[in-house]
Amino acid sequence: MNNIDRRGFLVRTGLALSAAVLTEACSRTFASQQAPQRRFTRWEDLRAQFLLSPRLIHLATFFLASHPTPVREAIARHRAGLDADPIGYWFEHEEKQEAMVLRAAADYLNADPTDIALTDSTTMGLGLLYGGLQLRTGQEILTTVHDHYSTETALRLRAERTDAVVRQISLYRSLKTVSREEIVDSLRKGITPATRLVAVTWVHSSTGLKLPIHEMALAIQAINRSRDERDRIIFCVDGLHGMGVEDFSVSELGCDFLVAGTHKWMFGPRGTGLVWGHPKAWPITQATIPTFSGQAYELWMENKSSQALPPSVHMTPGGFHSFEHRWALDEAFIFHQAIGKSKVTQRIYELNQQLKQGLAAMRHVTLHTPMSQDLSAGIVCFEVAGIEPRAVVEKLRQRGIVGSVTPYATKYVRLAPSLINSPKEIETTLEAIGTLRIT
Ligand SMILES: Cc1ncc(COP(=O)(O)O)c(C=O)c1O
Numbered sequence: 131m132n133n134i135d136r137r138g139f140l141v142r143t144g145l146a147l148s149a150a151v152l153t154e155a156c157s158r159t160f161a162s163q164q165a166p167q168r169r170f171t172r173w174e175d176l177r178a179q180f181l182l183s184p185r186l187i188h189l190a191t192f193f194l195a196s197h198p199t200p201v202r203e204a205i206a207r208h209r210a211g212l213d214a215d216p217i218g219y220w221f222e223h224e225e226k227q228e229a230m231v232l233r234a235a236a237d238y239l240n241a242d243p244t245d246i247a248l249t250d251s252t253t254m255g256l257g258l259l260y261g262g263l264q265l266r267t268g269q270e271i272l273t274t275v276h277d278h279y280s281t282e283t284a285l286r287l288r289a290e291r292t293d294a295v296v297r298q299i300s301l302y303r304s305l306k307t308v309s310r311e312e313i314v315d316s317l318r319k320g321i322t323p324a325t326r327l328v329a330v331t332w333v334h335s336s337t338g339l340k341l342p343i344h345e346m347a348l349a350i351q352a353i354n355r356s357r358d359e360r361d362r363i364i365f366c367v368d369g370l371h372g373m374g375v376e377d378f379s380v381s382e383l384g385c386d387f388l389v390a391g392t393h394k395w396m397f398g399p400r401g402t403g404l405v406w407g408h409p410k411a412w413p414i415t416q417a418t419i420p421t422f423s424g425q426a427y428e429l430w431m432e433n434k435s436s437q438a439l440p441p442s443v444h445m446t447p448g449g450f451h452s453f454e455h456r457w458a459l460d461e462a463f464i465f466h467q468a469i470g471k472s473k474v475t476q477r478i479y480e481l482n483q484q485l486k487q488g489l490a491a492m493r494h495v496t497l498h499t500p501m502s503q504d505l506s507a508g509i510v511c512f513e514v515a516g517i518e519p520r521a522v523v524e525k526l527r528q529r530g531i532v533g534s535v536t537p538y539a540t541k542y543v544r545l546a547p548s549l550i551n552s553p554k555e556i557e558t559t560l561e562a563i564g565t566l567r568i569t
Contacts, residue, residue, distance in 0.1 A: 170469060173477065177550050179465075187555045189545040190534045192371065192508065195397045196550075198465055204458035205399055212454060220453065225424055227457035234460035235404055238467060239388075240379035245412065247405045247445035248456065252370045253280040255389035255405040258445060259366060260284040260329065261291075262416040266360070269326035270295040276339070277331045279537070281368050285329060295324070301341070305498050308505065310342040318349050327364050333371035336538040338499030338509035343367055347384025364411055370394060374466065375508045377475040386411035395508065395548065398462035399455035405445060412441035422448030474549060478508045481547035481556055485510050488560035495563065498542055511542035514566050519543045522566060529562045 170176045179198035182188050188196075197205065208227075211219035232243035239246070249255040261284065265271070273285055275298050289296045299320035302308040317328070328350060333340045347365055354362045369388040372378070374395025380388055388406045392398030407415065420426075423443045429436040436444070466474060482503070489497045494515040499506050514522045519541045523533050526543075533545045547556055 173549070173552060176469070177552075180550055182550060185530055187531045187559060188550060189547060189555075189559065190532050191548050191550055192394045192546040193534060194400060195393045195395075195462075197399065198397050198462075200461040200465055201397060201399060201458050204461045205454050208454035208457050223457060224453075227453075227460075230460045231457065234463035234467075235392075238463040238471075239406055240381060241406055242409070244440045245407055245409055245442055247407070247442040248459075249403040249405060249447065250401050250451070251393070251403045252368060252389055252391035253284075254447070255391075255403055256280050256284045256368060257287075258418055258447065259387060259389060259405060259415065260288050262418050262445075263327060263364065264414050264416055265292075265294055265326055268324055269361075270297055270322070270324045271327040271329060272297050272299065272320055272322075272325045273329040274298060274331075275300050276334050276336060277329070278335055278368060281329055281331060301330075302339075305337055305339065305500065308339065308500060310345055310504065313341055314345045314349050317346050318353075321350075321353060321363065323361075325363055326361065327366060329366045329368075331368040331370075333375070333507045333509060335371060335509060335544075336511070336536050336540065337542070338506050338511045338544075340372070340505055340507045342504075343372070344382070344384050351384065364414055371507060371509060375475065375478050377471040380406050381408075392459055392462060396462050397465060399458045401452055401455050402459045402462075405442075407442060407445075412445075415441050415445055417441075417444040417447075419447035419449070421446050422450070469549070477549055478547065479503045481551055481553065482506065482508055482510060484553055484556045485545060485547055485560065488556070489563065492564060494567070508548060509544060509546045511536060511544050513542055514563065517566060522563075525566060526559070526562060531559050531562055 176198075179200075180196045181202075182191070182196050208219075208223070211223070228248070229243070231248065232246055235241075235246050236243040247255075249258065257280075260271075260281075271285055271288075271294055273281065273296060285296045288294050297320075299316060301313045301316045303312070321328070330341060330343075330346070332343055350363050350365050357363070364387070365385045366387040367383075367385045367389065369390040371394070373388075373390045373392075374397070386408045389403075390396075391403035393400045393402050421444050423439065423446060425439055426436040426443060429439075486497060486499065486501055486506075489495045489510070489512050490501065496513045496515070498511045498513070499509065513519065517525075519535045522543045523535050526533050533543060536542045536544050545559065
């Protein structure tokens with residue numbers, strides 16, 4: 131095995147293998163969805179797939195995923211293989227496993243695998259995308275004051291490096307009165323003839339507000355109708371807290387790029403994520419990190435250009451990865467598909483409604499996240515009168531309830547009921563918040 135030379139291997143298997151690999155990936159994905167251990171009739175059975183401490187009520191699993199059984203087992207299998215024979219196992223699995231992951235991600239998103247680049251996190255995707263999108267002199271990036279550190283910093287670094295102009299707008303006046311119309315209207319008014327890129331976040335982790343991405347996309351498409359292809363507005367979305375919660379198909383969403391980590395709501399291996407791009411939008415990207423795609427590498431060894439490869443391949447950063455994690459990502463998509471996207475959404479909405487309604491009825495609590503599921507997803511933000519958010523989270527933790535504080539300039543208590551929670555747990559949480567008083 132030590133003598134395996136990459137070129138020989140790729141020539142033997144390389145491009146010819148891809149079609150066969152994809153076919154196998156398809157049939158395996160289908161077979162996995164049918165497997166009995168992946169079909170749940172009771173939410174308790176789903177919860178039993180996780181090694182989460184039963185002593186705690188976990189309302190912050192969106193922060194970093196706990197791995198369900200199929201993901202955990204796949205990681206263990208790949209790790210054992212790599213530990214026993216790193217080069218042999220890698221050559222045997224690299225192309226096949228990456229194809230399986232892309233196939234499973236594409237099935238979940240209802241997209242084409244060639245429109246997906248694999249990354250290690252949302253932040254990596256945002257950094258690569260915003261750092262490399264080609265802009266002409268005078269073209270500006272429009273973003274908002276509501277975005278996460280990762281979007282804001284990726285854009286600031288881009289601006290510092292290239293003098294790109296980044297302009298921030300607010301999409302609403304108050305969370306108390308915010309509406310879908312106000313958000314779309316603010317976006318429309320914020321766009322100027324110079325706007326080439328719009329960068330927003332689907333669900334704000336600062337407040338739990340969900341943006342009407344589809345309506346925003348329609349507004350942008352209407353403006354684009356009178357623009358040249360070179361000036362078309364490219365709509366980019368940090369979709370981290372939408373994916374794994376919302377029942378959507380990426381092509382119907384209407385954005386040009388969706389960037390997300392898969393190690394939070396999706397329950398994917400820690401250190402995984404993706405960028406999906408519309409085929410018409412991918413050409414505007416420029417890679418920063420060399421890809422390790424077999425085809426690109428092979429062409430390089432033959433002194434040939436890899437220009438003709440899909441841009442998503444170039445945008446999949448190379449170097450070797452923690453492959454045991456990356457190759458187990460298909461299991462997370464299959465896990466979600468086996469539950470069913472609409473069931474996932476319904477369950478998360480129900481638990482969030484229960485929590486929000488309970489909080490709204492408490493006189494010492496100010497709920498900041500809109501009540502309507504039209505404007506919220508799986509994150510609930512609030513304050514308790516007279517108690518600092520950090521102290522609230524600590525007091526809840528003492529009672530075995532795990533929440534978090536929004537990591538933004540304005541701080542709120544943040545709870546995120548998800549698939550691993552039950553109505554009973556939400557009830558217990560509400561009882562605990564109900565008894566919180568200034569001491
Ligand atoms: C909206 C948003 N985007 C991006 C991130 C960063 O995600 P990742 O860990 O996948 O880089 C977070 C939180 O961690 C977030 O809340």
